[in-house]
Amino acid sequence: MKTISVANQKGGCGKTTTAINLAAALAIAGKRVLVIDLDPQSHASFGLGANLQTVDKSIYNILTDNSEKKRMLTECIANLCPNLDIVTSNIMLSTLEQELKDKEDAVSKLKDAITPAGNTYDYTIIDCPPSLGFLTFNALRAADMILVPIDMSVFSLMGVGKLLGMLELIKVKIGHAPAVHAVATIFDKRTKYSQVMLDEIRSFFRDQLLQTVIRSSVALKKAAAKGESVMKFDIASNGAIDYKALSEELLSFDRIAEPEKAIVAVTAPVTETVTSAPTQVQAPAPEIERDPTKEIDFLVNAPSANEIFLVGDFNHWKINDESRLSRLDSGKWTKKMGLTPGKYRYKFVVDGEWTIDSENNDKEVNAFGTFDSVIKL
């Protein structure tokens, strides 16, 4: 089971919308998903149309130490539709911090509560409240991944540092370091401001910003008001398309992790080196069919650059040592990448500037409204 906590102390940035629609999209993809509504406002519970009459079977009842109110996780799970379950919230949750303040295990309550469900679900998605208090701390402690929705407003990046600081504290104190990814939300490509904000968010989060951008979509508001996921409300809406894309991007992380293990177990693939720019990639030679991995040599002519990275679908757009290009004496920069047949989008990051490959005419508009270079093998 992978636990994803959707957190950002800024109110209204799309946490609940992301939690419920990502969960619904994963469920449609065949994954067994549990949503935990960890916000006393109960928005995720409303937004998925959960029955809130059973007030004594909420996340509060699971986390409390009050023996009269205490319930097991399994007693509080409600089924919403195939593959999708929820533990609802209620206002009592706001009293929990006070109730547990002297308990040593208070910050691990949620983690301890959901661990036994590990074999029942593929994903647990936790919707956090808009604060960095006790409840969010529990959600960060329980998470394998923190998903930080960032909307395109002037305040969007304010306070993100505090969230990252809390994660640092958890790492130092408990040795727990979940992966952190940001997702841009409520993006309106008609406004220049959205684009400016997106660039700022990208330069702040760099490789941690997910490729999927959630566009502004009225269907998301209407679906929540009706108590339905956007997939059920209108599968053809931009909201449904974007949350499906987000689910696929997150699923691809796990898919990539699995084959890597398999390759190690079987045999290392033999690769063929193609020492040309991406535009000049030749058709696969017959022997490639026996082993489809091709080593592509990406080249950039930038004698005055200080550092260059190659980011794309093949490495989750991550800027790190593995995506760094090496400088040749000629002033050109090179990076060899083993790729299997398929279509890949990519860019170079030259001294912090995201640029397309000037040697490659094959490019496509991306979700940000700018271009990515494209390579087809």
Ligand SMILES: Nc1ncnc2c1ncn2[C@@H]1O[C@H](COP(=O)(O)OP(=O)(O)OP(=O)(O)O)[C@@H](O)[C@H]1O
């Ligand atoms: N992509 C979107 N397009 C249009 N409206 C959106 C989008 N995402 C969220 N909204 C709307 O913005 C409002 C705030 O969204 P949401 O409740 O998901 O934010 P939140 O971060 O969970 O808020 P809170 O901090 O109060 O928990 C809601 O009315 C929601 O319907």
Ligand SMILES: [Mg+2]
């Ligand atoms: Mg919310």
